[in-house]
Amino acid sequence: MTIGHTIPIARRLRHDRLMLAACLAATTLAIAVLSALLISIFVQGFSSLxxxxLSSFASRKAANAGILAPLMGSLWVCTICGMVAIPVGIATAIYLEEYARRSRLRSLIQLNISNLSGVPSIVYGILALAAFGRCFGAISSDDPWTLGSPDSVFFVQFPFGRSVLAGGLTLALVILPIMIIAAQEALRAVPVSLxxxxLALGSTKWQVVWKVTLPSALPTMMTGAILSMSRAIGEAAPLLVIGGVLLLFSVPDNLMSDFTVLPxxxxxxxxxxxxxxHRIAAAAIIVQLVLLLGFNSVAIVIRQKLQRPLQS
Amino acid sequence: MEGSIEWLLWLLTMVSVVTTVAIIAVLVSESVQFFTMEGHPEISPWSFLTGTVWSPLLGARPEFGVLPLVTGTVLVTAIAGLVAMPIGLLTAVYLSEYASAKTRTCLKTVLEILAGVPTVVYGFFALTFITPYLLQPLSESFGTYNAMGAGIAVGIMILPIVCSLSEDSLRAVPQSLRDGAYALGSTKFDVTAKVVVPAGLSGVIAAFLLALTRAIGETMIVALAAGGLAQLTANPSQQVQTMTAYMVQIFLGDAPANGIEYRSSYAVAMTLFAITFAMTGTGAIVLKRYREEYE
Structure with a gap:
């Protein structure tokens, strides 16, 4: 390895200063971009907020329009998404980290998960349109199978069409790989000695997972879960594929309601x-960013309050 | 009890496997239907992949040559890469080699905020700030919709990915390597450019690949800011249509369901999926094969 002994010291020191200047310039630029983004949106949107x-439905006139339907839609869809993706993600992580033997199959599943996390979200929308929207053509939407009564919140019919349930499940597919990877990292951080x-005290495998590993990994897992959910709440492309953009004049009241979301x-x-x-779009963006900031603050608080240092 | 839990966990693990299989099955079967559609004998996988005209909705005879959509995507991704890779890597170097602990926490927060901003917001930013206030004052050739504005916005979107993943891999380089280089009389520049970055290079390249994959699949920014005209051009002041933007156009209902235009979006999706799948696969291989392991 040559460390440049043939280069005069003055020039090497100049390189040194240039490097620092370039790094500082790049960092300043990143901060400037964030400031420009936030300022330009606040300037445009603040007056409409x-x-x-917050409490009106969409309207043909910008001055009368509100975001009640998309705001409630976002909350419904994200709740469903979280209730599916978080348990499935954690279960997959537990299986891969605690149960699966180090085989070819396991590394194939692992490779598949990291590949899935790189699949564009709009492609998940196409899968969801076929699977949830149309049940792969197995059931006609003119003659749906129904479960429960339309008055109940848990009314379900197959295919799901463009309902909140379809939207929530779509986002669950999008964030599942991120959730799995976050949960795996949390499990790996738990010391083997625990x-x-x-096990030495006679616990079964599941007792170890349920009473020891999972509780110690939970704070980190929850941080990962919240960060995945903040990804979900900002997703628009896959939902656009299954439902298009609707101007709605109602909030969802059961799993089969039509929906739209903030993005x-x-x-x-x-x-x-x-x-x-553009002004009301900016105002809606402010609401969206406040929601996200709320999500992220919860993640930071959990990270700081609950994380007990574990000795390895 | 124990056995049934393991079985249940295995079943839930299969969700991700089934997802991949289902994605491939849906894309392949729908694309086959597109290529074998009655009344369009001119459409074949070869003419689709090598055709230079994409005009599914205009004109008497629709043409389906995917290259304009691919070059549109490549143009936007290249601009995004040129914005995000240098800035991201330099910021990562600053964070891992220069910044004090306090500055680091502060900057990490800025990056986390940037990472959490929904992509539709970046699209709005490109449309209402980057194009009218940064690009149009520079040259009058920039229209309301152009590849440059969209590309810069996509670059900002992938900046946090480049930066935080590169920083992780630079920080993983052991301190002893730096100390050794200093002991030989290196300046900080020598240590950074000739020891730390080369040692963490596999991670940096994997970060670049992952970020570019995200850029290729990015949808809402290009749908808002890049325009809707599929043309074969390398001029960033022109509007271009990317693969994802075309899919948005179709699924927003510009085309009758089950028509040839509608089916074509699946062939485009298949192309997009193949490209991104190959790139993430390459990223995983780079990371595995070229990783420098240190004690």
Missing amino acids: DWHF RQAA LQIYNWAGRPQDDF
Whole structure:
């Protein structure tokens, strides 16, 4: 390895200063971009943000329009998404880390998960349209199978069509690989000695997982879960494939209700040429960012409060 | 009890396997239907992959040559890469080699915020800030929709990915390597550029590949800011249509369901899936084969 002894010291020191300057410039640029983003959105959107905006439905006139339907839609879809993706993600992580033998099959599943995390989200939308929207053509949407009554929140019919249930399950597929990887990292961080101690006391494998490994990994897992959920709440492309952009005048009341979400509403308003609609798009973005900030703060608080240092 | 739990966990693990199989099955079967559709004998996988005209909705005879969509995607991704890779790597170097612990925490928060911003917001930013206030003052040739504005916005979107993954791999380089280089009389520049970055290179390249994969699959930014005209051009001031933006156009209902245009979106999706799958696969191989292991 040559460390440049043939280069005069003055030039080497100049390289040194240039490097620091370049690094500082790049970092400043990153901060400047974030500031420009936040400032330009606040300037455009702040004046449209009031209670009327939060509590009204969409409208042909920008001045009367509100985000009640997409806001409630986002909450419904994200709740369903979390209730599916978090348990399935954690279960997969437990199986891969605690149960599966180190075989070819296991590394194939692992490779598959990391590949899935790179699949564009719009492709998940196409899968969801075929699977949830149409049940792969096995059941006609003109003659759906129904479970329960339409008055109940848990009313379900197959195929799901463009319902909140289909939306939530779609997002669950999108974030599942991220959730699995986060949960696996949390499990790997638990020292082996804890598991060995529990096994030495006569615990069964599941007792070790349920009473020892999972509780110690939970704070890290929850941080990962919240970060995956913040990805889900900002996704628009896969939902656009299954449902298109709807201007709705109702909030979801059961699993089969139509829905729209905040990012789709933002897309719809931002795509129009009038400045009025750009202003309310910016206002909706502020609401979206506040939601995200809330999510992230919860993650940070969990990380700081619950994380007991574990000796290895 | 024990056995049934293990069986249940295995069953849930299979969800991700089934997802991959189902994605491939849906894309392949729908693409086959596109290529074998009645009344369009001119469409074949070969003409699709090598055709240079993409005009499914215009004109008397629709043409399906995917290359304009592919070059549109490549143009936007290249611009994004040129923005994000240098800035991301330099910021990563600053974070891992220069910054104090306090500055580091602060900057990491900035990057986490950038990473959490929904992509539709970046699209809005490109449309209402980057194009009118940064690009149009520079040259009048930039239209409302152009590849440059969309590319820069995609670059900002992937910046946190490049930066945090590169930083992880630079920080994983053991301190003893740095100390050794200093002991030989290196300056900080020598240590960083000739020891730390080469040692963490596999991780940095994997970060680049992952970020570019995200850029290729990015949908909402290009749907908002890149335009809707599929053309074979390398001029960043022109509007381009990417593969993802075409899919948005179709699924938003511009085409009758089950028509040839509608089916074509599945062939485009198949192309997109194949490209991104190959790239993530390459990333995994790079990381595995070229990783420098240190005690």
